[in-house]
Amino acid sequence: MQVAAHLTRRIVSGDIEDGRAPSELDISQEFGVSRVVARETLKILASLDIVDVAQGRRVVVRPRAEWDYLSPLLIEWLPTETVGELLQELHQMRVLLEPELAAMAAASITDETLDRLSDEIDRMSALEADPDAYLEVDHEFHMEICRAADNRILDRIMYSARWLGTASRRITNEAPAGLRRATAEHTEIYEALVARDPAGARAAMRRHLSNNYSTLLAEKEQQTKRAARRR
């Protein structure tokens, strides 16, 4: 997997010229691994639509627009600027899906799921000093709701977005105050679910996402300013 990471970095950085990716032999020599490993690496990149591989033909890098921007391997090496753009696009998606997921969940959620959500809120409020750990439980909370909505397609979509979510930590340096606010909003969502109130859950989720995004934008602006000052 280290080979895949390095190769991805080289491709993302535009190091490899006009669509021609290194062949299996090139990779195995450059990274000092066997052809088997080089081959598997290329297959991984192919599954992410980063390259095309076919018998007899050289491996070619596919147009950037067709890459799988939800893959952690790719996100890892994207420039911060691109990640910022993607987070914006991710937010657009979440606004469209998550409020509705919350409403659907409210109609069919089980007591066990509610218990788990309650647990996670407790854990989050205990972790407000540790943003990374907080974020992890945060994701689990959102996925739990998604799962409760009982739609495998939507579940899969939200699931595949998880890595981009963690990449947001590269942008925002969530302050404890923001996390306290988030916990309060999670509680609101939770209470609407307990009441089996779809409209309430939808509204609470919408508020939560909107606030989240404001924080992200504010953080990004601060970063830009800091960067400008450093220049």
Next chain:
Amino acid sequence: MQVAAHLTRRIVSGDIEDGRAPSELDISQEFGVSRVVARETLKILASLDIVDVAQGRRVVVRPRAEWDYLSPLLIEWLPTETVGELLQELHQMRVLLEPELAAMAAASITDETLDRLSDEIDRMSALEADPDAYLEVDHEFHMEICRAADNRILDRIMYSARWLGTASRRITNEAPAGLRRATAEHTEIYEALVARDPAGARAAMRRHLSNNYSTLLAEKEQQTKRAARRR
């Protein structure tokens, strides 16, 4: 890839007992291929979250709920009933995303894209006697709009749903009348886009999806009846 298909079929059918998948050696013997091929097969299934593979441990089948139901390899072997459920869930997703995508596209669509859409409508109206070919252009039409909305995440999501869309052909046996209606609706969407009218595009897309789904449900019901009569 044939090996992957066969193995997927066996796993989907529940043929393999309680989480224990065949090892690399089992596969290479059963299918008469080398260990290299068996290994790549398992890696593919692992990338779809169908199995877990780790050094030293046997390969295990993961819980069905965590499988990637958007993968063509998996969809291919799912029982018709499950595919029907998934199409329902897919519709839920499309209703949430596509009207908004159409609205976004209306705000930023280029003349070249409009030309391509116009082309595709022409092609579709010429293909109303050939449902399979029609469906292909249909997808291209929807993806074109998605691309025009300029959101890589949403684009990727709609793209990964394309295989499930083609699987709908296993359920619905679209009648020419339905296709004629679809062409009319596509034209409505197109005209709203030409007018750069987000609200109009959103409404037209919503109508289109709703009608599509009605057709799907009606077809499913007919099939159920036919099946009952056969019994």
Next chain:
DNA sequence: ATGTCCAACTTGTCATATAAGCTGATGATA
């Protein structure tokens, strides 16, 4: 009954060889 250790099994990697498919250049033909 309990804990330690190891043998058997499994996946990960390597090296070498051969099959199968593509591409561009060479050269024959009109």
Next chain:
DNA sequence: TATCATCAGCTTATATGACAAGTTGGACAT
């Protein structure tokens, strides 16, 4: 000169045999 068939040299695909590295369950000693 222009066009087309052919083929050498690349590439990926697969096979085989060997060893490294990690896991597991049971034998064994305590």
